[in-house]
Amino acid sequence: MSLRAYVELAVLDDMTSMQFNHWSHSLSEAQTGCHRPGALPIALANNDTCLLGFYCPNSNNEHPPQMCPPTWQCAVLRANQGTCPYPQGALEPLICPGGSYCPPGGKLRIPCEAGTFCPQGSFEPIKCDTGAYCPWASAHQIPLLPLYVVIAIDFVLLCVLIAGLAYSKWRKRRRPKYSSVDMRLTEDDREALRGLNISPRYSVSIAEVSPPTTVPASPALLIPKSRARSISNASDIIDIDDCSQESAMQKFLIYLSRAIRTKELGLSFDFEGLSFETRQNLEILHNITGCIPRGTMTGIMGGSGAGKSTLVNALIRGKSSAGTLKINGVVKDMKQYKKLVGMVPQDDIVFPELTVRENILHSARMRLPSSWNDRAIQDYVDSLIACLSLTHVQNSLVGDARKPIISGGQRKRVSVGIELAAAPMVLFLDEPTSGLDATSAASIMRLLKAISRLGVTVIAIVHQPREDIFVAFDQLLLLAKGSQVYAGATEDVVPYFEDLGYRFPLRSNPADIMMDIITGNGKQYSSESEKFGNDPDLLIKFWYERGQFEKTNQRLSVAVGAPNNPKLSVSSMQSSLEHDQSLHETMKTRGASWYAQVYYCAKRALLQQVRNRTSLFFEIFVATLAGLVIGLSAYSSKGYLFSGIYHPPFTQMSSAVDYKSAPQLGLLSAMAIGLASSAPGVWVFGEEVLMFQRESASGHSKSAYYIGKVLSTLPRTTLAALHYTVMITILATPLISFRDMYAANLLYFYAIYGLSSVVSMLVKREDGPLLAVLLSLILGVLGGVAPPLSQVKEWHMEWFWRLSPGVWFTEAYWTKMVSPRAYLWDVELATQTIGFTLGGFGKDLALIFVIGTVYRVLAYVLLILFRKRRR
Template sequence: MTSETSGSTCLSNALPVRLSEGNVCNHGFYCPNNSAAHPPEYCPPTSSCQSIRLQIQQNVCSEPQGIFEPTICPPGSYCPEGGNSLMECPAKHFCPLGTIDPVRCGATSVCPPGSIREFALIGFIIVVVIDLLMGLCSWWLSWTLQKRVAACRYRDVEASQPLHGREESRFSSGENEAADENHDIVASGIRDYVFSVARCISGGDIGLSFAFSDLSFKIPGTGVEIVSSITGDIRKGCLCAVMGASGAGKSTFVDLLIGRKQSKTGITYINGRSTKISEYKKLIGYVPQEDLLLPELTVRETMMHSALIRLPRSWTDLECERHVDLLLRCLHLQHVQHNIIGDPSNRCLSGGERKRLSIGIELAAAPMALFLDEPTSGLDAASALSIVRLLRQLSRMGVTITLIIHQPRREIFNCLDDIILLEKGRQIYQGPRADLRSHFESLGHSFSNVSNPADLIIDVISTGKAYSKEATVPQSAKIEKRHEGNIETRDRTIQDESNLKDLLTLASHRGAPWLHQLWLCFIRSLKQQQRRVSSFYLEISVGGIAGLIIGLSLYSFQGLHFQGIYLPPFERLSSSVNNNTVGMIALMVCMAIGLTASPPGVRIFGDEKLVYWKESSSGHSRSAYYVGKVLSTFPRICISALHFTSFYTILATPTMTFWESYGANLLYFYAIYGLASCVSVAVSRQDGPLVAVIVCLVISVLGGYGPSLRTVQQWHLEWFWRMCPGTWASEAYIDRTFQRVSYLYDIEAAAKATGFVLRRYGLDLSMIFVLGTIYRILAFGGLLVSGRHQI
């Protein structure tokens, strides 16, 4: 029995329910048979239609269930206001479910007639163009660098013209004194370099004198004493060596002297005055035992960065370049100046070249005093002797140089001026190197059959038995503490106290302005990323693949990611409600971005913490370094987010526009990079990537999908979820998706069911940016706190 024979207007032969008293047709509906005499009706669906309506996907019946029942305008068509006509979606437009007016596609989108969604190609086109440009730029920069390296293999850099004037006459005597053993170094430009250093202090005295009294250090918590009551001084313009067996406390002693560690009992004097060494750190250089170098930079770039940052701010870039050219000649590095430094897996410099470069970084700043921790370790005999002779020549020009050395060869030992001997943290000897032999001979030790006096000294202070004339003499009788010249030197340095104000003034004029330092750090970081281009390509490839996988998983939805309750009076016509798919999409997007961005975000600071601490201890602006690093990640973040969004939108075809999706994804990339920076400061370099991935996954889960934000509100923990950027990203996705169909569905009820708030897309994006910025501030604070012992 049909509806015509039964008198029912419904296909199911059931009685219809009138939806309104008048002729009403909601926006997005097709109402061809309705009129004032026949208002819209609801018909109970047939069993086949009911099963379709209960499905999450494809839950709209294609035919009305009654003669006077309105139907939702089908995908691929649009129903103008009034609902009396059903028209095919024209080309260059797309018409999703319930369309009133066709939505214009972008100029580069694929939208044939009858399109139900937009295949936006704008992002894909931009990605292809950017990738091609990056590839060409990388090839050109690499080719240019290779040309420079090849040129330097066959010719040296042209020597700069020697300086003339009063500096030359001031240091001529020092040159003549060491000419017999350092003629090769002087010939290579050491004199001109020293004259350049003299210009940095405007004709003042080069060098600082140091005195110390009762320096001691105990390991916190254990009370183990590493250094015990050391008193003495280091004369201005001398080459002083701190010697002793392994574990004697040499490095700790130097750390106490230059302020890297704090002594609770001792006092340090500079030019006779008790003062904080941090006030003069711009005038003091420190070369650690390990070569802390950025592997992506060239030799010249590394030294130029140090010079531009730390030389007097009145110097021009051209003067800094000339200064570096002279130093490259002095260190015999001009033939490798354009070589990439490299890392242990790709070494582009020899051990001696790396060591000379580490010294050159400090010498590029024209220091008045230089401290070096075992500068000859790991080098062959010839390279070690060359470095020590260079240091000796610099000391003859007035620079105070102190180096830690374990057991030098005879030629190196003879280059030294003063010796400080330590044994298990105790001071054994402090005085001129020339008096050391007579001192030990007076204690019963013979040097007659020993080719290297340093060997005897180390054996004696280690065992107390080597080369002793009287084997029965107890160790305490054979070794005693000795200071020579300390009182005389201290009296002399007290006379230099009047120069401290001039030194402070000089230090205040050292270093580039903050904005210039920021720019230099920004450019340096961009160069690092450009030369790590393979890792960047891997990052954007992972992002593109992740976006492609998510888009592929959503392809069958055909852009229908949300379906709610129809607006009154058509509520009864509603199909199965789908409020959660958008939240699920936001969760997948956040997790994919977390997996993509967290490992490279860790590397930004995780690989350079030691370099950061070293540079900040030398007078570099810590904030300029950090802000420059952060700014240098912006191009990387923008390109990575573009790759992810392009491949995601081309298959997922969300109702959000491409640029709306890109804005949300871009800021979430920004937040993840900031969170990864916090992780890199808190954990070790090896554990950083794994921990960052785990943390970012946890943050993504706290996005309001499962458990839903509404459930979290019942737990009174929404404040905690709102501290996570994933919650704000999910809200942005939901807002843009729901708002597009506000004329069709009751989006307020849908939002209430999810727990999110609508109509604050701008606030959502702003909060993601704020959280990403807070993460960076916390990371910077962590660098300050965790590296305080290094500064």
């Protein structure tokens, strides 16, 4: 190349470089409108378009809004679901920053006044809730009023707790006083007492029960003159040490006469050929025949597996595999009389959280005539407690085996008092002396003897009674291997066995010897060992073949029935039409109304929860802690839990989407609520199956009990949901209002409690809490977050997810946090991506409530069907 050509090329290069620099300088901010040097803008619209929620101060029709390439700092923010704090060019729209609102048109940016808040992208201020903290230029509100309410409630609960403890101590020191009910006898009372053959005046005779030696023949306490007879042994002595005063027994009798408007107080039973077989064809009872006259105390004795409890159940339920059962001389369904029947189980099934008085008072309110006012019921219970010798502990909690408060004998008295509070006409007791010391057992039986002398039929299963208890029975029924060995008067049982060749040593307990004989261990007492020996089958065969049943019944009629009282005979009298009608009238008046039963059951359950305050306060604490943890996890988001794609034409300016934060908050809330409430729900519903069965068997309304129990859980769930919601709204400050979030949380608490009630009916109580927690977590996972509901729809399994309250709960959160921002983001695209449905907040809450109710209905059905509960 020549030198000339080289020079010309160099000059050309210099000129090209100068032109490039000049052109680059011409593409500065003044030329392109972008702050980044050399950046070329992209037009967003053909005219001055500024969407709601955006700030467009410089654009106009001649210079429409445009988008500039972001700086690396802005690109990083957008990639991390943030927004750039400043526009990238003079004509680039900027989403209205939090704390300010940009009216339609986007030419103004106005800071929010105090009392309002403006989230990012607001075009108008949002009024804060009452009591919320909303200073000037606030981007979110902090609901402080609910926090103040929670603090006030907690302070009141603390004060109530302290006052309750102080009152409890004062009440225990205070001397109990009876209510001042006028006990003057009316003509109706006198007529009723005459019908019962009981005089309004009683002679008090206190005698110590001694072994059956020589006992003065004197009428026992409360035996009517028409029934007075010669007393030849200690079984006729009634010790009234259990009654604190004569007036208490007099009150008890008068109220009893008001409750039972019949001429005969008790019920009689005639049974012939009673047999019972299980579904596996195992015969438990075989050909049991006998009669139990009204107003007598009958003891049923036998070894383990002899069929004692089966016989009692057959009498109570009126069901057997074969044979006939007559009530007051007529074959009738025993269910007709369940309001007049009391059953004291072997185990002391009482409410440990209630006091002695509260247990008995509840039974009286539920089962006495509905026409009685509460003042009369209270006075009746006072007299009964005095007769049970429980006055000094009436305000003490009953407690349980893990934390005993009153003695075992006093617990047994409470169990008996619960049934006596209903003024029954017949009282069954399954081993009332089991687990008691000799003194307590004798005291219980002396009281039962006194009650039988009033006319109430008492039937008790006893196991190895002491001698004075044994001789207190009017008649005995001895069983061995499901068959009879003896049935007749107690005073004839020893002569009967002596006639068979058995001897009863002096200073021995006849009951112990007879138990040895009928259980096959009586050879040592038999002088004719080759005749019966240790084989109870021979005793059974002898009883049926030699006609001893007929002979013993004749003795019974003489022993029990007074010569001038023909009402007691070998078989019970046929019920007259008048007496039968009076029984039905009595049963119609028995029991509180359904609404009253719901009230009393709810009141009792609330009192139980207050007494079990550790569980209540722990649930509230866990709910508060859960709200604190979940709120802290979302605290850094500062309330911005959703980020979507802007509507056209600003779509290109969108940051990375955030479709998961809002539903994840719902998922975490569902799991937290499940952890906080599932275990307490099991303990509330699953501890009282045995008590429920006892009360329902006596005529209590099953639905009233369960509805009362459900209503009693509402205050604790309300408090727990309030504490949880307050903590999460203060820390997470989501866009959803406190009212809407509280409604959703409360209903989800309601659903989890329903689930826990189902669990409590299916498994053992020690396994229930763990299973309930596991199931609550599963319901939370079925909330449609992971996997997303859109993917579940592809599996055609949405119907299964929709069975869970968790998906409706999460959808409610999604609706309230996303729907208000539909003007700013394309929420329809977000909904299609996630799979939820928008705009159905009310429907979501309604379905959570429906599912929770279905759980409760299922639990109620299981409670009815499962008659025996594995413990």
